[in-house]
Amino acid sequence: AAVAAVGTAVANREHLLLQATTGIGKTVAALFPALKYALAHDKRLFILTAKTTQQDMATAVLRLLNQEQAFRSVRLRAKAKMCANDQVLCHEEYCRFAKDYGVKLTSSGLLPRLWENYPSLEPDDIFAAAQATQVCPFEVSLELAGRAQVVVCDYNYAFDPYVALPEFGPDQDLADTILVIDEVHNLVDRGRGYYSPELSAAAAYQAAEGMRHAGEPIHFRIETLCLRLARLIEETVANALEEGPPGDRAVEAPLSEDQFWRLRPALDAAFVDYLEYQRETRNFRPDDPFVALYFDVLRFLNGLAVSDAAFSHCVEVRRGEARLKILCKDPSRFLGAVLERTHATVGLSATLSPPEFYTGLLGFQAGRTAFVEIPNPFPPENRRVVIDPSVATTFKQRPANYDRIAQRLGAFAEAIPGNCLALFPSYQFLSEVTGRLRLNGKRVLVQKQADSDKEREMILQALRSAIFGDILLVAVAGGVFAEGVDYPGDVLKAVAVVSPCLPGLSLDQQLLKDYYQERFERGFEYSFVVPGMTRVVQAAGRLIRSPEDTGVIALFDQRFLHAPYRQYLPADWAAEDGEGVRVGNPAQVAGEFFQVLSRKNAKG
Known part of the structure; x- marks a missing residue:
């Protein structure tokens, strides 16, 4: 078909x-x-x-x-x-x-x-x-x-x-x-x-600092321009945010577009003269802060030029730095x-x-x-899906549930005769739970935010090798271990997804929610539920990839039982022939599933 x-x-x-x-x-x-x-x-x-x-x-x-x-x-x-x-x-x-x-x-x-x-x-x-x-x-x-x-x-x-x-x-x-x-x-x-460019005052100050001690007239020109840009960004942010609590803040606000456009001719002329100076003196620099800033400004001005109702202009303070952002919502x-x-x-x-x-x-x-x-052509009896409603993973409820999640996830992993992949919506959530895990029969490998391609490949090699014994790989949903990667044969016997993996609360997500509500009349669903449940289903898809594959998918959160989350679970999971979604203790369901499978295999 x-x-x-x-x-x-x-x-x-x-x-x-x-x-x-x-x-x-x-x-x-x-x-x-x-x-x-x-x-x-x-x-x-x-x-x-x-x-x-x-x-x-x-x-x-x-x-x-x-x-x-x-x-x-x-x-x-x-x-x-x-x-x-x-x-x-x-x-x-x-x-x-x-x-x-x-x-x-x-x-x-x-x-x-x-x-x-x-x-x-x-x-x-x-x-x-x-x-x-x-x-x-x-x-x-x-x-x-x-x-x-x-x-x-x-x-x-x-x-x-x-x-x-x-x-x-x-x-x-x-x-x-x-x-x-x-x-x-x-x-x-x-x-x-x-189409969502950003400008930061810190980048402009860094470019100015790089020119400060160079000594030539072109460097003084560029330093002055970069300082003007940095102050313009800071003034725009300060005027929009006014007085407020310390820490990261962001709001949608109009930008002083004319002032940014007025800087453009001087920046263009300085950029051309700077390149000519570098050519004459053979003094090109890798990762030149001013060159990077210049192209950031061009992208930002292009963003202003194409902006319409599908865009929002935002100001924010992030880690103490003033920033401007153009958000493309569509x-x-x-x-x-x-x-x-x-x-x-x-x-x-x-x-x-x-x-x-x-x-x-x-x-x-x-x-x-x-x-x-x-339609999914794989035998439904080769797979078991279980929802654990005994844990709550909303942002407010997580801290009180860390210990229970670790206990239930650990028991589930121990019940799996083979490797298990557990996925979380964020590195912070992952860290809180893995720090509480206590496993006897499995080695725990944890994805780190700074992992290189080589380190990721080493983790995949460990999963594919029987030498290291059974492994629980703990990673982030939507990442390299959760989408677009193959776990052939018996490399993986279970996938656990902790929470519906909704995007974090932020100004961007709120603006997307408002836009989707106006365009589709499904604001929360399209801005939070769709991207979150897409990650869940993508992660679950790592498990069964051939008619011979078998395994258990465990979803940890009571929200999976209710709308609008449940309607985004695959249709074949809702089978009425006894192979649909189970509700209960994932460790118990997994144990029973693999016992039945073992008896069936023994009979030949």
Whole structure:
């Protein structure tokens, strides 16, 4: 059904939102017909993802589909991770990989050699070959992406106005482009972020400080401008907040737009003169605070220029720093401007409910977009879902429940014959409970906010290895261990989700709530419940990813029993054949489930 739906969409120049449970092969089901059509009709296919783990999956599928080497695919990696220089400073005076780039690229024959030898052009292969030739690996990857029939990359390369590839520019024709967007539910928040710039007084003061002791007239000019900007930000915040309690505060308030626009000509002139001074003196700096500030100002002014009823202007004091923020509440105008120019776009996710929320906020055209939901094909008897109503996890009730949550979660983990994943809405909540956990039969691994890619991979390796014994991995919902990651076979036997994982209370969420109430008449539901329950269902989807997988999903909070939360649980969990959601002690339910499973396996 998924293959047919995608095939129909691309053949008819339509868009498709495809909702299907994780593990049923929806990536293959989407890529096969989309790729087949693209190759037959001279179209280009872009596979867009939010996480690198999803790119791994897409690349693996493309290899399976390209055993005849009928096409070339390129995978793009972020510029900072593709830099072969000792610092990201893209100037030929400071980077040997930028120096004489065009001459070296042509004389070496690097592009045709890579094109010939690698049907699937991966970042590591491009990096090694470009480094050996002493040309910029990132630029080489972009050159190859411009030629390839298939490109695998982050959302940014299509939708971020400051990062997007040239072919996604606002005036470019995308009639020959097909998009497959994986985990498309993530694009709502990403889209808002692209158009929600901030300006901080601290960044302006830092840029001024960097100029203070340099001594040249250009440095004095820039220092003066940066101090003017810092004071303008502080005055705007002070006038809006007036007197109030100490600590972090934020309000929606009008901004002094004319004063910011009046700074622009002087900043532009100073920026040009500063670059000329750096060129003449060969004095370029990596991570230059003034250069970063200048582009922050441009983004902020662009945000002011495009603002309409879908935007809010905010002032805040965060950790003692005065800040201004433009909040984009609805990115559909900008995302839709890209989507409507494509030949067809297919969005994939296990969580696209309610569809009108996603079609509306992602900018899909109503008359050109279909929504298809694929039923869960996995045997319901292979899974048990249990809700523990004996704990309360609202922000006010959490402290009184930390001990009980730790006790109930610990008992549940001990009842699982294998690895268990426990997910929390925040690092603080996670820390409070893990500090109280007392487990005998399992090793506890905890995701930390500052974990690097390497440390995360080490945790995944520990889960996949039997050497370390059974593990309870405690992590944050919506993070790298909860979405877009595969736990094949018996790597995972249970998932516990503590609370409906609602976003934290903030001015941003309140403004979103008000906007959604006005637009959809479902303010709280769309601003809090939908993103929270999306994380819950995504996390639960890590468990059952094949007809052979078995395990238990435990939801800790009484709210899961009631509207509006319960209606966002998957429909197949509400089965009336005895395999639906249980209510009770998760440890007891898990113990009984695995006992029955063990007896069944023993009988053969």
